[in-house]
Each structure stands twice: as structure tokens, then as C-alpha cells.
Amino acid sequence: MKVEQISVFLENRPGALEEVTGILKEAGINIRTLTLADTADFGILRMIVNDVETTSRILKEKGYRVSRTSVVGVEVPDRPGGLHGILAALAGSGVNVEYMYAFVERNEQNAVMIFRFDDPDRAIAILQQNGLTVLPGEKLYAS
């Protein structure tokens, strides 16, 4: 049920992000969602794409440092307390959220959040036991 995320190391300089999006455009890669974590000197671009293999390969060919990480896509009920329900389910289990960001999904009732857990397998089991919908990677990669 895990989703593969691509992370790219970028220097914090003008045009760094644009170079990556340009390469992906050339290769016909569709970025389903992305987030950028940054410091004064560098940033990490994290994305879910429609073709993980190709994206990883071409960015490495262009000299980027690329890593693949397992994340979890969870449906968040689009109402007050939606996100809280997810976090409450995990609270006390010892599973830690390293980071999270929103998935850009159209025409759906629910929002989708991407979570990076320190223990994704355990997180998935707990979420499912609590009746929450964990989305399979295929559903998120497909455009």
C-alpha cells in the first residue's frame, strides 16, 4: 500500500527548481504533486510522479542526487477534524510523522495527504484498523 516518492537534492539558487521541471517536461513526466523543504543553502524537492523509474533514471543521468522513499497516501475526510482523526489514530502508537504534505487531487470528495512515517508498515496497519482509507500507489501515480 506504500507509495514511492522521488526526492531530489537541490541547491538554494534561482532556477534550480525550474531546471528539474524542465527535464521532467522533456521526458513527458507528469508531476502529480510536490513539496519543497528548504534551508538557507539547500532544499529537498519531493514529488509523486506518474513514472518513478524513468524520473529516477533521467534525473540521475543529469547528475542529480535522487533518492526513493516510501510514503503513505491517506484519504482525509474533507470536514473539520478530518486530519485530526488520522493523527489521533496514530497517537500513542509510537509511529512518528517525519513530514507530510497535501496531494493535489481534483473531482473527489476527499482530500489526500502524503505522509512520511518512520515506520510506514505499522502506520498503514493502524490506519486501516481505524477504518481510514490508505490509497495504493497506482491510484496516485495514474494521471
Add this chain to the structure above:
Amino acid sequence: MIYNEDFETLPREVLETLQLKRLKQTVQRVYHTVGFYRRLFDEAGVTPDDIKTLDDLKKFPFTTKQHLRDNYPFGMFAVPMSSVVRLHASSGTTGRSVVVGYTKRDIDTWSELVARCLVAAGLTKNDIIHNAYGYGLFTGGLGLHYGAERLGASVIPMSGGNTRRQITILQDFGPTAICCTPSYALNLAEEGKAMGVDMKALKLRVGIFGAEPWSDRMRQEIENVLEIKALNIFGLSEIMGPGVAMECLEGRNGMHIFEDHFLVETINPETGEVLPPGEPGELVFTTVTKEAFPLIRYRTRDLSRLFTEPCRCGRTLHRMDRITGRSDDMLIIRGVNVFPSQIEAVLLEVTGVEPHYHLIVERADNLDTLEIQVEVSEQIFADSDEIKVLQNIERRIVKDIKDYLGVTAKVKLVEPKTLERFEGKASRVQDKRKI
């Protein structure tokens, strides 16, 4: 003024006779007491008896920094440890630093030579000397200190850092002389001005500056902002420490080398050929009185040239020009000697892989800054895509560079392709300082 009139003004023939006698003794002694020299001389097919004249020295092989590192820590010592009373060392990780030892008599000699330097700068026992060279394994602090005590002057053992405190002491204790790196002198002047202190009104009248390359432009600036006479001192821990050569107040043109203790040659760094006086080349020193750590034809990698013309001060000792550069890739950052290979060793230890890196040295507000750009390796990034993990790596590099090499660096992780265009070691270093 001259501290040791007898030895500093010897007629050249008498000096050369003394040098030859001392050289013969030294070469005999190292051959019989230092395994390294026995092997080196045997391999080169020379024996101590080959020294008949001073000119015969050039038949002997050079000693290099690598030799000293290979014999880390005490392999070059010519006396048993029971005779060693002091150890100093250059910065570096194990096997990459150089350890030097001194007998009681070596410390005595060193103290006298530093006293000669202070007197050449016009100082007497009535002076108060503010010593801002670092105390510790670095030879600068203790070297100057012992010389000042030998002279009988009052020495303030300030060491480096704590700039504001230094300024307070400069005001309150009223030292008449200061010893530090020339860039630190400028930094003190600037900081003092910022604190609202009239730096020209201090009692300082002379400064003895060394441990890093500087220029006449810097000399003028220091003399203007502090209203003092600025003089150049030369030394290196392998040979002794500060006090190998010193500029005199009267001439202020080249540093007198204490040739009754050190023989000097200039060589072509490419071919090793000995150059005539006046021609720029690499300085090579032979110690002829040192007991614990004698060196034969030590290649300093410092570029300079020799002056043999008489000096108006009356010393007959030949002079060397200020250091104009290096024939290797050593950097001097805030007076600390740093080799790119030492930084590389730290990066390797922290990141676990052969590092790709680039060093940028600049001077801001008269202080040197070192930036280390390190390529993020595949391994580091495969292990984690988390900001905090990468920031921890940066912090560990900063800490280890400080701990092992004694310099503060800014570390910046960069994309791999950024540094690929830099090939070879020299081009990994960008020294943007205007000295």
C-alpha cells in the same frame, strides 16, 4: 639595537667557519641517532664525511614534510624522550600533523633568538608586550613568550580570540608592543574603532607580525590605523617556531636569518637546483644547533629570495624577502596552516566516501573565511532525504574541522554536477583574498 652583538655581527668568514663546524656535527649526529637520516643518506650514497665545505651540503638529499608525517609522532627525534622538555605540533588528524620536540637547550636557543627579534624591533626589558599569538600546540604563543621573558620585558600572555577583552587590556595595561598575525592586528583596530576606542592613542609603538603572508599595503594600513611601526617575523615549527628570521627596525627591508643556527638555501621547486642569492625560489633550511629535532635541507615550500648585501643595522646576517607564496597547496587561514588533504581526510571520515569538494577562502573585515562546498554523495542522500540528517552532516564537518585543524569553516552541501568541472587538486581551492 642588537641583542647578541657577538653572533649577529660576526664577519662572514668567521660565521662560515662556525657554520661548517656546526653543520659537520649535526650531520654526524643525525646519521648516528635518527634511523630515517641513516637510511636517507645511505640511499643517496652520502656519508657525514662528505661535508668538507659548506657547499657540500647540496650533495645531501632534501627532507620533506611527507618525511616528517611518515615519522609521526616521534620518529625524527634525535634524543631520547627523557631529554625532551617540550612538544609542539601542527594541526591535523593522526598521521597528517607534524610533532616537534625541544630539549632544554633548544628552548634556551629559541628564547634567545626570539629575544634577538624583539631587540631588532627596538624593544627592551622596559617594554610591555601584548602577545596575541595562540598559546598551545602552535609555536607562536609560547615561542614569543619565552623570548619576551628572556629579554626581561613584561609579557601579557593574551593568546588569540576574545577581541573585545584584548582591546580593554590594550587600553588598561598600556602595552608598548603587540605580537599577532597582521590580519588580526587590522581586525583589532577595526573592532576597537567600533567600540569607540581611539586606537592611535594607545601606548603601542611597534608590532611584530607573522604566521601568515602579508604585503606592504597591509603594513601601511596597520601603521596608519594603530600609529605603530610594523615589522615582519618569520619562522616555522619544523625549524623552530617564530624567530628563524626577523626584520630590523633600521633597515625594514628583508628579515635577518639567524645563520649561526640555521643554514638557508633557495632552490628551484621543480628541479631542486640551488639558486644564487637574489633569485626567487623555495626556502630550504638546515638546523645546525638543534638537539631534539634537527633537520637537514628541509623544504619549507615557502617562496622567497635572499639578500646578501650588508644592512645598515650592522648585522652581517643575510636577509630573506617576505614570503611571496607557496610551492604547494597549503593555505594559511587566520594564521593556521591547512592543507586541502587534511580537509579531505575529515570529509572522508564524516561522509564515509571519497569526497568531492571545493574550498573558497576569502577575507572579510580582515579575517579569513573558509567555505567548504561538499557534493552530496549518492550514499548520503540514499540513506535519508531528510533535512535534519543533511544538516547534521554539515554540523559534524564544521565541528571536526574545528577540532582537528583548528579553523572555523562554513560548510555548504552542493549538487554533484556543480563541482565536476573542477579537475585536479589545485583547482579545488579558490583563494579570493587580496593581501
